[in-house]
Amino acid sequence: MNEPQEAIPLAAPRSSxxxxxxxxxxxxxxxxxxxxxxxxxxxxxxGGMLVLCVLVVVGLVTADxxxxxxxxxxxxxxxxxxxxxxxxxxxxxxxxxxxxxLALVVVTAIPAGYALSRFRFxxxxxxxxxxxxxxxxxPVVVGLSLLAFFGFGLGSSLKQALSGVGIxxxxxxxxxxxxxxxxxxxxxxxxKAAFDAAPRDLEHVAYTLGCSxxxxxxxxxxxxxxxxxxxxxxxxWARGIGVFGPxxxxxxxxxxxxxxxxMMWLELSVGNIEVSLAIALIMxxxxxxxxxxxxxxxxxxxxx
Amino acid sequence: xxxxxxxxxxxxxxxxxxxxxxxxxxxGEYFVLMGMTGSGKSLLLKAVCGLARIARxxxxxxxxxxxxxxxxxxxxxxxxxxxxxxxHLNVLHNVLFPxxxxxxxxxxxxxxxxxxxxCLGLEKLLARSVAYLSGGERQKVALARALARKPELLxxxxxxxxxxxxTRRDTCRELRRVQKEFGVATVHVCHxxxxxxxxxxxxxxxxxxxxxDIGTLEELATRSEHAAVQRxxxxx
Numbered sequence: 001m002n003e004p005q006e007a008i009p010l011a012a013p014r015s016s017x018x019x020x021x022x023x024x025x026x027x028x029x030x031x032x033x034x035x036x037x038x039x040x041x042x043x044x045x046x047g048g049m050l051v052l053c054v055l056v057v058v059g060l061v062t063a064d065x066x067x068x069x070x071x072x073x074x075x076x077x078x079x080x081x082x083x084x085x086x087x088x089x090x091x092x093x094x095x096x097x098x099x100x101x102l103a104l105v106v107v108t109a110i111p112a113g114y115a116l117s118r119f120r121f122x123x124x125x126x127x128x129x130x131x132x133x134x135x136x137x138x139p140v141v142v143g144l145s146l147l148a149f150f151g152f153g154l155g156s157s158l159k160q161a162l163s164g165v166g167i168x169x170x171x172x173x174x175x176x177x178x179x180x181x182x183x184x185x186x187x188x189x190x191x192k193a194a195f196d197a198a199p200r201d202l203e204h205v206a207y208t209l210g211c212s213x214x215x216x217x218x219x220x221x222x223x224x225x226x227x228x229x230x231x232x233x234x235x236x237w238a239r240g241i242g243v244f245g246p247x248x249x250x251x252x253x254x255x256x257x258x259x260x261x262x263m264m265w266l267e268l269s270v271g272n273i274e275v276s277l278a279i280a281l282i283m284x285x286x287x288x289x290x291x292x293x294x295x296x297x298x299x300x301x302x303x304x
Numbered sequence: 305x306x307x308x309x310x311x312x313x314x315x316x317x318x319x320x321x322x323x324x325x326x327x328x329x330x331x332g333e334y335f336v337l338m339g340m341t342g343s344g345k346s347l348l349l350k351a352v353c354g355l356a357r358i359a360r361x362x363x364x365x366x367x368x369x370x371x372x373x374x375x376x377x378x379x380x381x382x383x384x385x386x387x388x389x390x391x392h393l394n395v396l397h398n399v400l401f402p403x404x405x406x407x408x409x410x411x412x413x414x415x416x417x418x419x420x421x422x423c424l425g426l427e428k429l430l431a432r433s434v435a436y437l438s439g440g441e442r443q444k445v446a447l448a449r450a451l452a453r454k455p456e457l458l459x460x461x462x463x464x465x466x467x468x469x470x471t472r473r474d475t476c477r478e479l480r481r482v483q484k485e486f487g488v489a490t491v492h493v494c495h496x497x498x499x500x501x502x503x504x505x506x507x508x509x510x511x512x513x514x515x516x517d518i519g520t521l522e523e524l525a526t527r528s529e530h531a532a533v534q535r536x537x538x539x540x
Contacts, residue, residue, distance in 0.1 A: 204355045205388035207375035209402040210453060219405070223392040 143249025194228025
């Protein structure tokens, strides 16, 4: 009768000591812990980071408020800062131009983002990269480039033609132009991402159900991309209302073209930090209101 | 008269090609296309539906040449693997979708789909969001939507592959029952012999982009010596 053969180990242990850690590097007793306890560490780290981010925002807002209050200004005077004619005018101009810019970006970025998301064409990679250029350019360069564009050739002719009909670029039009150039890339990028997330197959299904490409776009792709597009709109509007560098270069700081960021800078440069902070607080309130509206549009009632 | 006639259909997708595929589907017939993964079944279906550009060949529906027609003009009801339901619409609006696209108002559109909804037992699901449907329910809704247009041909791309075995069997029987009730010619793609046995009148076997044999399951099992046919019919 043959002796039973000893099983040959596939891999010899590196040492005769029992392994303290498992293959995944955790001691065995830790592996036996309920999943919830291991998750807690993740919760702690991620929650901690979230709190940190919120604290940064809350800290900045309260710093603005406390600075204003610490100046021992009577409440009536603080109220006057918020209702000063120049501040109100700048606020109106900022709101008007940023909303106009948002509308322009939406009108152009929806088809452009859709084209980048859905179509394959020669030079697509180059177009995709060029669209991002304004994101990487320093804002002042955008202002300089606009000056250069309208300084000669086609741009100059266009400027003269506009002047001929009484339209000056040193006006709300110039502000919208600067804001548009600065925010267009964000719009296209986020709307492209929104269309990327909407499955192409559903458009195909829509075709078989009798849709033309336009109908499939309006009835299927656009509604599916809506949440991503609204998030993109927040970004575009927030970026637009905060544009500063190109405005300083391209339209200047005249009283008719003072939006909130330029006015804030002007007040700060002459030492009126209280007015600057009042404008900053108005911008914060506007940003909060804008965010609330967008969350309502997204159907996220839990926001409040 | 044949409901569908595909002649010498050839098309390419990247390095893969469907080559010279010819077959017919009779009026009211349930035709199953079987093949291993990557054999070109789904690509062929897309070409029939007008969703993939063909290089050569002809597709006719009831003697009407639809080869050059866009998908929307072919009147083919297409149900993709996951049902392809529109997540932003509820069940009712998914089912009504093809009719509202055609310009029907909601009330007459609703009346037009009453029979289909009743046939598939969807009455209780109509107000539900498609996100809360089970796999079987999704396929029923997708089928109802495809039938709402009264298609000349129904095309089902692996409609039950994501379902568990009992649900798969039930859904297959349901598919066959509904298909008989509406009398619509159907092409159903799958890779399971059991599934084909439950629904098919005839079966076509695809292998590496070619249709290698056509017949009833019994005929194919007894006469075909093609390795792909034997492999498909004998593996389960």
